[in-house]
Amino acid sequence: MSWSIDTVTMDSRLVMGTGGASSLSILDQSLVASGTELTTVAMRRFDGAAQDSVFALLERLGIRILPNTAGCYTARDAVLTAQLAREALETNWVKLEVIADEDTLLPDPIELFRAAEELVLDGFTVFAYTNDDPALAKRLEDAGVAAVMPAGAPIGSGLGILNPHNIETIVSRAQVPIILDAGVGTASDAALAMELGCTAVLLASAVTRAHDAPAMARAMALAVEAGHLAAHAGRIPKRPLALASSPFEGMVAPA
Amino acid sequence: MTQPITITLNGERRELSEPMSALALVSELTGRELGADGTPVDGTRLGIAVAIDGEVVRRGQWSQSTLADGHTVDVVTAVQGG
Numbered sequence: 484m485s486w487s488i489d490t491v492t493m494d495s496r497l498v499m500g501t502g503g504a505s506s507l508s509i510l511d512q513s514l515v516a517s518g519t520e521l522t523t524v525a526m527r528r529f530d531g532a533a534q535d536s537v538f539a540l541l542e543r544l545g546i547r548i549l550p551n552t553a554g555c556y557t558a559r560d561a562v563l564t565a566q567l568a569r570e571a572l573e574t575n576w577v578k579l580e581v582i583a584d585e586d587t588l589l590p591d592p593i594e595l596f597r598a599a600e601e602l603v604l605d606g607f608t609v610f611a612y613t614n615d616d617p618a619l620a621k622r623l624e625d626a627g628v629a630a631v632m633p634a635g636a637p638i639g640s641g642l643g644i645l646n647p648h649n650i651e652t653i654v655s656r657a658q659v660p661i662i663l664d665a666g667v668g669t670a671s672d673a674a675l676a677m678e679l680g681c682t683a684v685l686l687a688s689a690v691t692r693a694h695d696a697p698a699m700a701r702a703m704a705l706a707v708e709a710g711h712l713a714a715h716a717g718r719i720p721k722r723p724l725a726l727a728s729s730p731f732e733g734m735v736a737p738a
Numbered sequence: 739m740t741q742p743i744t745i746t747l748n749g750e751r752r753e754l755s756e757p758m759s760a761l762a763l764v765s766e767l768t769g770r771e772l773g774a775d776g777t778p779v780d781g782t783r784l785g786i787a788v789a790i791d792g793e794v795v796r797r798g799q800w801s802q803s804t805l806a807d808g809h810t811v812d813v814v815t816a817v818q819g820g
Contacts, residue, residue: 500820510818525819528748528812529786531767538785538816551820566794567814571787578820687820 484711486660486682488576488629489608491547493520496677497707498549498662499700500687501537503639509696511540517690517700523549523578526568538572549610551578556591558598565602577602578632578685580612588638592619596626603627612664615649617656624659631659632685635676636666639688643672647679654680670699670706677710678718743807754805760788761800767813776800786815 485494499519504510514522524537541548550568555561558581565577581598583591590613602609609628613619620631633653636642643666644650654661663676664685673684684707693699740756747763764786765772771779776797778784788795788803789812795803805811 501818502820504818523820524816526787526814527817527819529767529815530748531769537818538783541816542783548816549820550816553819563789563792563794567787567789567812568816569787570794570796571785571815573783580820 484708488610488660493547495520495704495707496683496711497673497704498522498683498685499690500551500685501541501691502553502687503691504696505691507536507540510537510691511544512697513690513700514540514544514546516697516704518704520547521549522546523551523685523687524572525551525553526564526571547576548572548574549576549578550574551612552580552598553582555581555598556583556594557581558594558601561594561598562601562605565598565607566605569607575606576608576610576629578610578612579628589634590614592616595619596622599623599628600626610662615646615653617649617652620653620661621656624657629659630662630682631657632662632664634665635663635672638665639692640666641668641689642666643668644675644679647675650676650681651679667703670702673703674706674710674713677707678714680714683707741807743805745805745808746810748812757804757806759801760790760795760803760805760811763805763811764788764800764813772800774801786813788813 485492495518497519498521499517500523550572552561552564561581581591581595582588599611610630611623611628612632615633623631635644660682662683662685663681667673667686667689676684690696690700743754745752773779791810
């Protein structure tokens with residue numbers, strides 16, 4: 484059931500983001516309920532007054548940190564943010580996020596690709612957040628990223644997987660792990676991602692902004708596990724008409 | 739006689755009575771006692787990075803990096819996100 488990046492093996496296929504939680508306590512409970520072993524954080528200017536101790540929380544829970552470059556619009560900004568994260572958090576892993584505009588938060592493919600190339604050369608293990616574009620996914624893989632993370636739908640939208648066919652195409656051609664990232668709204672979306680062959684699912688808002696965040700975190704953990712099992716259990720083919728599951732022989736007939 | 743300097747710290751102008759090292763600045767901001775290698779003396783992890791004029795300064799170099807007049811200094815840490 485486990486999967487690996489570099490030499491790190493993880494049992495949980497649910498990667499959690501920490502954004503959107505109403506309190507650190509809710510986040511704490513949600514992370515525990517999710518069973519996640521890898522969790523994203525953002526890098527921001529230190530504010531002594533409003534000190535966010537998400538770093539201390541993740542240290543205490545023993546969850547590996549995946550810093551992101553959220554909010555960056557250019558390769559230059561993303562590379563600097565990744566370098567700061569590497570220094571602050573002592574990890575080569577980075578979730579590369581280079582957005583085009585704040586309405587869609589969709590990736591800017593040109594800047595994303597440039598940043599990916601640069602970070603790979605600089606020795607980073609890059610998790611590239613990208614559009615659900617099979618061509619770009621392949622280019623990112625060829626550039627040497629460790630994982631490709633196509634969006635199911637815009638970040639925080641909860642719209643689910645808008646183009647399952649593209650996700651399936653990306654998975655079928657990839658040699659690196661494909662992690663469905665962004666757009667998940669509820670458990671069935673996460674299960675679908677896994678059924679389409681994704682290695683893992685990354686989500687934040689679907690849990691942290693749910694009415695009962697820890698309950699949704701547990702639901703997502705189960706959905707990811709169920710979807711992964713189903714994907715490898717050999718589902719039945721779809722058929723246009725019914726196929727009886729009870730035998731016709733031996734039916735009781737009225738006299 | 740040292741002169742007071744002005745730096746831009748996390749986007750805001752900040753007067754320093756005299757030039758100080760990046761190590762002293764981080765220690766002051768975080769309220770943590772740091773060794774010369776930039777790590778907390780209590781053995782925990784700090785989770786902080788510093789950039790001066792857009793270039794990351796490695797933790798081990800903080801003690802030798804003296805902030806000068808006009809420097810743009812960013813001190814960053816992890817927050818909830820993603």
